[in-house]
Each structure stands twice: as C-alpha cells, then as structure tokens.
Amino acid sequence: MTRHLPLSHLPLALLVVLALLPLGLSDPYLLNALIQTGIFTIGAMSLNLLLGYTGQLSLGHIAFFGIGAYASALTALGFDVELLFGWRVVHEPWPPLAGFVLAVLIAGATGYLVGRLSFRVRGAYFVIVTISFAEVVRLVALNWVELTQGPLALTGIPAMRLGLPGLGEMIFRTKVQNYYLVLAVAALSYLVVARFTRSRFGRAMRGLKENEALALSVGVNATRTLTIAATASAAMAGAAGSLYAHYFRIVDPDVFLFSTTVTMVIMVVSGGKGTLIGPVVGGLIFGLLPVALRPVLAPEAQWIVYGAVLILILFLMPRGIVPKLEALAARRPRAAAAQKPVEAESRP
Amino acid sequence: MTQALQHLLNTLVLGGTYALLGIGLTLIFGIMNVVNFTHGALYTFGAYAAYLACAALGLDFFLALPVAILAGLALGALIELVLLRPLRGSDMDTTMLVMIGAGIILQSGTLWIFGGVAKAIPTPFPDAPLQIGPVSLSWLRVFVFAAALALIAVTYGLINGTRLGRAMRASFQDADTAALMGVNVGFIYTATFAIGSALAAAAGALLGPVYVVFPQMGDLAAVKAFAIVILGGLGSISGATIGGFILALAEEFGAGYVSSGYRDAMGFLIIIAVLLVKPTGLFARAERIG
Numbered sequence: 001m002t003r004h005l006p007l008s009h010l011p012l013a014l015l016v017v018l019a020l021l022p023l024g025l026s027d028p029y030l031l032n033a034l035i036q037t038g039i040f041t042i043g044a045m046s047l048n049l050l051l052g053y054t055g056q057l058s059l060g061h062i063a064f065f066g067i068g069a070y071a072s073a074l075t076a077l078g079f080d081v082e083l084l085f086g087w088r089v090v091h092e093p094w095p096p097l098a099g100f101v102l103a104v105l106i107a108g109a110t111g112y113l114v115g116r117l118s119f120r121v122r123g124a125y126f127v128i129v130t131i132s133f134a135e136v137v138r139l140v141a142l143n144w145v146e147l148t149q150g151p152l153a154l155t156g157i158p159a160m161r162l163g164l165p166g167l168g169e170m171i172f173r174t175k176v177q178n179y180y181l182v183l184a185v186a187a188l189s190y191l192v193v194a195r196f197t198r199s200r201f202g203r204a205m206r207g208l209k210e211n212e213a214l215a216l217s218v219g220v221n222a223t224r225t226l227t228i229a230a231t232a233s234a235a236m237a238g239a240a241g242s243l244y245a246h247y248f249r250i251v252d253p254d255v256f257l258f259s260t261t262v263t264m265v266i267m268v269v270s271g272g273k274g275t276l277i278g279p280v281v282g283g284l285i286f287g288l289l290p291v292a293l294r295p296v297l298a299p300e301a302q303w304i305v306y307g308a309v310l311i312l313i314l315f316l317m318p319r320g321i322v323p324k325l326e327a328l329a330a331r332r333p334r335a336a337a338a339q340k341p342v343e344a345e346s347r348p
Numbered sequence: 349m350t351q352a353l354q355h356l357l358n359t360l361v362l363g364g365t366y367a368l369l370g371i372g373l374t375l376i377f378g379i380m381n382v383v384n385f386t387h388g389a390l391y392t393f394g395a396y397a398a399y400l401a402c403a404a405l406g407l408d409f410f411l412a413l414p415v416a417i418l419a420g421l422a423l424g425a426l427i428e429l430v431l432l433r434p435l436r437g438s439d440m441d442t443t444m445l446v447m448i449g450a451g452i453i454l455q456s457g458t459l460w461i462f463g464g465v466a467k468a469i470p471t472p473f474p475d476a477p478l479q480i481g482p483v484s485l486s487w488l489r490v491f492v493f494a495a496a497l498a499l500i501a502v503t504y505g506l507i508n509g510t511r512l513g514r515a516m517r518a519s520f521q522d523a524d525t526a527a528l529m530g531v532n533v534g535f536i537y538t539a540t541f542a543i544g545s546a547l548a549a550a551a552g553a554l555l556g557p558v559y560v561v562f563p564q565m566g567d568l569a570a571v572k573a574f575a576i577v578i579l580g581g582l583g584s585i586s587g588a589t590i591g592g593f594i595l596a597l598a599e600e601f602g603a604g605y606v607s608s609g610y611r612d613a614m615g616f617l618i619i620i621a622v623l624l625v626k627p628t629g630l631f632a633r634a635e636r637i638g
Contacts, residue, residue, distance in 0.1 A: 055441075057441050057444065117620075118623070120623075121623055123440060124377070124383045124582065125578070125582075125623055127383065127444065128383075128574050128619060128623075129619060129620060129623045131571070131574075132571070132574075132575075132615075132616035132617075132619040132620050133616075133620065135571060135613075135616045136613055136616045136617065136620070139609070139610060139612065139613045139616075142609070143607070143609040143610060259452075262448060262452065265445065265448075269445060298460065300456045300457075300459040300460035301456070301460055303452055303453075303455075303456035304452070304453050304457055304460065306449075306452060307448075307449040307450065307451075307452035307453035307456065308449070308453060310445065310446075310448070310449035310452070311431065311450065311453075314442055314445055314449070315435075318438070
C-alpha cells in the first residue's frame with residue numbers, strides 16, 4: 001500500500017508544491033513561464049479528453065483556445081461591427097468575468113458544431129478537417145479587421161476581476177495573483193476531467209476508443225458521445241483561452257498558430273494520453289523546457305529539440321511517461337496486484 | 349472578359365505545380381498509408397536546394413531543378429529508412445505525430461541555418477512577359493508550367509509503364525500478396541516515399557523563383573497539398589492532378605472576385621466542404637492509383 005503512495009498521491013502533492021512555489025520564487029520571468037505553462041496545461045488537459053479518452057486526434061484544438069481568447073477579450077472590450085445588409089451590432093464592454101463565462105460557452109458551442117459535422121469522418125480525414133477548421137478561424141481573425149483589429153491585435157484587455165459578495169472585488173493584476181488564478185482553474189479542470197471520465201460518458205468514450213464496432217453493438221451512440229466529449233473539451237480550451245487573454249492583455253491572430261496545437265499534443269502524448277495526470281506532467285516538462293533551454297539554445301534550435309523529443313518519446317515510450325512509471329511501480333511490489341483495478345481506471 | 353481569361357491562364361500555370369504537390373502526397377498515402385506531415389518541409393527543402401545550387405554553387409538556373417529533385421529523393425529515402433521503417437505496423441496516429449516531429453525539425457533547422465529573411469532565386473528569363481492576345485504571362489511561369497507538366501508525365505509513365513511502377517501498384521492493392529509474388533515491399537515503400545518527397549521538392553524548386561524562399565513557405569503548401577488530395581480522393585493520382593487544377597481555379601477566381609484576403613482560405617474551405625459532402629473525394633474509384 002505504502003509503496004504505491006508516490007503515484008496515486010502525485011496530483012495532490014503536485015498541487016501543494018505548486019501552491020507553495022510563489023512563496024520562495026520571485027523571479028518574474030520564471031513566474032511568467034509558470035503561468036503560461038499553466039494556461040497551456042489546461043489546454044492540454046482539454047485535448048486529452050478527446051485525444052486520450054476517445055482516441056480522436058484533433059489537430060485543430062487551438063481554434064477553441066483562440067475563440068475563447070477572442071470571445072473573452074471582445075466581451076470585455078466591446079465592439080461595433082456592421083454585418084451584411086447594414087445590420088450593425090454594438091456591444092458595450094462587460095466585466096471580464098462575463099467574458100470568461102461567454103468564452104467557455106461560445107467555445108463549447110463551436111466544439112459542439114464542429115463535432116457534429118466532423119465526426120462523420122475518422123482517422124486521417126478527421127485530423128485534416130480539424131486542421132482546416134483552425135486555419136479558417138485564424139484567417140477570419142486575420143481578415144475581419146473591424147471586429148478583431150486583424151494583425152494589429154486586440155490590446156488593452158482588462159485584467160480578470162472577481163466580485164465576491166461581502167468581500168469586495170478581487171483584481172488579478174500581478175503575476176502572483178494570476179498564478180493562483182491559473183492554478184485554481186487548472187485544479188478545477190483536473191477535477192472536471194476526472195469526474196467526466198468516471199461517468200457513464202467516460203466509459204462510453206473509452207469503449208469507442210478500444211473498439212468502436214463493439215461499443216456500438218452494446219448501444220453506445222458514437223456520434224453523440226464523441227460530440228459531448230468535443231463540446232466539453234472545447235469549452236475547457238475556451239476557458240484557458242480566456243485566461244490567456246486577461247493575463248497577457250493582448251490577443252492577435254497568432255494565438256491560432258498550428259505550432260501551439262502541436263505543443264499541446266506533445267504535452268498530452270509525452271505525459272500519457274488517457275491518464276488524468278499525464279497532461280499535467282507533460283505540460284510541466286514541455287512548458288518549462290524552453291526556460292531550461294533558453295540560456296543554451298536559440299529559439300529555432302529549441303524547436304529542433306522539441307521535434308526530436310517528440311519522436312524519441314513516440315519511439316521509446318509510445319504510451320507516455322505516466323503509464324511507463326505506473327508500469328514500473330506495479331512491477332516491483334508483487335503483492336500490489338490488488339491495486340490493479342485502480343490502475344485500469346487511469347490507464348484504459 | 350479579358351480579366352477572366354487572365355485568371356484562367358493563371359489557373360493553368362498554378363494548377364500544374366499544385367498537381368505536382370498533390371501527387372507526391374497522395375502517392376505516399378495511397379501506398380504506405382502514411383499522412384506525410386513533412387510534405388511542406390520537403391517543399392521548402394526543394395526551394396532551398398534550388399537557391400543553394402544557384403546562389404551558393406553558382407550552377408545554371410536550369411540545373412537547379414534536377415539538383416532539388418535529387419536532394420528530395422535522398423532526404424525522402426533517409427526519412428523513410430530512419431523514421432518510418434521502424435514504425436511499420438504501428439497505428440496511424442503514431443506515424444502522423446512522428447512525421448509532425450520530423451517536419452518541425454526540418455523547418456526549424458532551415459530557419460536556424462538560413463535565418464528568417466526571405467531569399468530570391470535569380471532567373472535568366474527576360475522581364476517582358478509573353479503576350480498572347482489580350483493576356484500576358486511571364487516567361488518564368490511558362491517554364492514552370494512546362495516543367496511541372498513534364499514531371500507529371502514522367503510520374504505517370506513511371507507508375508504505369510515500369511517494373512517499379514507495377515510493383516508500386518501491386519503493393520497499393522495488397523502489400524502481403526505483392527510480397528508473396530516476390531515484390532520487395534520494403535524497397536517499394538522507400539522508393540515511394542523518396543519519389544513523393546522528390547515531387548514536393550520539385551514543386552518547391554519551381555515555385556521558389558516565382559515567389560520568394562523562406563522557412564515557413566511549406567506550411568501553406570502542405571495545406572494546399574492536403575486540400576488537393578482530399579478533393580481528388582486519398583490515394584488517387586489522377587484525382588490529385590485534377591484536384592490541383594480545381595484548387596488553383598478556386599483560389600484564382602476567389603481572390604479575383606471575392607476577396608484576396610481569403611485566397612488561402614479556399615483550400616481549407618474545399619477540404620471542409622468535400623469531407624462533409626463526399627468524404628471519399630470527388631474522383632475516388634475502387635482502384636485509385638494510376
């Protein structure tokens with residue numbers, strides 16, 4: 001029992017360490033890297049819901065992140081656009097919290113629509129349709145200048161504010177404040193994914209991943225299950241996008257870059273797709289790797305390392321770091337065979 | 349009317365290189381079942397190979413194309429031997445991700461070596477364009493079109509008229525049976541990936557002088573190749589040829605009559621529309637190669 005402690009308590013231990021970290025850390029560069037890592041780790045967790053639990057490789061995931069960022073920014077900044085036939089839409093600025101909620105809802109709704117349409121195809125076709133979707137969204141963000149300012153970017157996005165009844169208002173302006181905000185949302189996302197994957201839907205999702213024909217034969221509605229997973233995944237990515245917008249206070253069409261999707265895929269695959277803690281482990285490694293490499297290597301060379309590490313991980317431990325560690329931990333104590341069901345839960 | 353004619357002429361010229369790009373990608377998918385995410389990087393590689401041949405080695409402009417093709421062949425064979433051969437039999441997602449990793453390495457490597465500043469490939473063609481009635485065309489584009497058509501013809505001849513092509517078609521239909529009949533399927537896979545890569549490199553070497561050469565030029569080219577291949581049906585060479593011209597037509601007229609900002613969106617919109625309406629592609633048949 002005690003010998004199993006390290007892995008099953010990893011999430012909580014990680015949370016405690018991360019929560020205490022700012023006490024001994026004041027370097028703004030490092031803090032910034034940690035916040036950014038946290039935001040993209042939430043993105044990776046949301047991607048894991050789709051890639052890890054349903055087995056559908058979406059390479060357009062950044063679209064939902066970017067839609068969340070733009071939705072949140074535009075809600076907080078307000079806009080005035082003229083649509084077809086001279087129909088004008090004017091929106092007065094709303095509080096950032098409303099932006100966060102709308103980001104989640106709009107990204108989720110987009111995820112639902114994309115899921116409904118694209119789950120007609122599988123495999124290579126699905127991958128390519130998701131890439132195309134993300135690129136179309138990027139081109140719209142670049143060209144619909146009246147709404148998005150195009151390449152000039154949306155600037156002056158207000159910091160996140162949280163009104164608490166009786167306690168007044170919290171404004172997340174400093175790095176430490178944003179750090180805790182991101183950490184809280186990340187922890188919440190972790191719990192949501194955990195709850196989601198242990199539900200009936202979670203079992204249906206894994207059933208589809210293991211054997212679609214068999215899952216269908218026992219009454220799993222494939223399109224419905226996958227669409228729900230895509231909706232939840234997109235909504236969570238939208239939340240991460242909103243955090244991004246209110247932390248960096250600037251959003252430009254580059255948030256839709258394909259390389260960011262690749263980064264999130266690397267985080268999920270290296271950590272272990274289909275495990276709860278995998279994307280967090282992968283996210284921390286690949287989020288902080290640039291920090292470690294920065295003094296030694298030029299940015300282009302860093303990407304070469306990224307590509308090489310991706311290939312190496314796929315060759316050496318195709319299932320990821322966490323399943324590999326679990327396998328090692330399970331091998332040592334033979335008496336721990338009773339722990340098997342727990343492991344099956346996190347490693348489908 | 350003149351404007352429409354000019355657009356049509358541009359479509360033909362652009363379509364030739366697009367077809368070349370698409371054929372390389374569809375060949376690899378059809379025979380090896382690999383979604384080649386290095387295709388864009390190989391296109392860039394071809395353009396830089398041509399640039400190096402002209403600018404650094406001082407070779408003749410017309411020698412740059414064969415240099416790029418040979419370099420593409422070699423790099424393609426290397427990628428297949430080092431990365432794909434050990435992964436034979438693993439699932440498609442794994443090979444896709446490995447190809448993405450390889451693409452990142454190639455692109456960042458190019459950026460690292462050559463820097464982000466765009467390079468131009470000097471051409472020996474006169475500045476005055478070729479006038480055909482009311483429409484005009486630069487001599488460079490005439491050459492690019494002719495070279496692309498010649499390469500497409502060579503590829504068709506290779507696949508339909510040689511022993512290697514027959515073995516490739518056999519491996520496409522049923523790799524196991526082909527192996528039983530004495531086809532060295534491992535060699536066929538290497539050859540297929542090398543040929544597909546060479547075609548991408550050729551397209552890069554041909555379009556490099558038309559536009560400029562820069563490390564990210566392959567991103568858009570890769571997407572266009574995917575659009576062409578999906579349009580024509582994954583694995584169909586004639587489909588990719590027709591798809592190349594259809595994409596060029598959509599881009600040329602979309603940019604001319606709708607909005608030039610969304611020119612590059614045409615490829616994506618085609619992908620989405622085709623997959624939603626007819627996922628097998630417009631020209632998919634039972635036997636899809638040749």
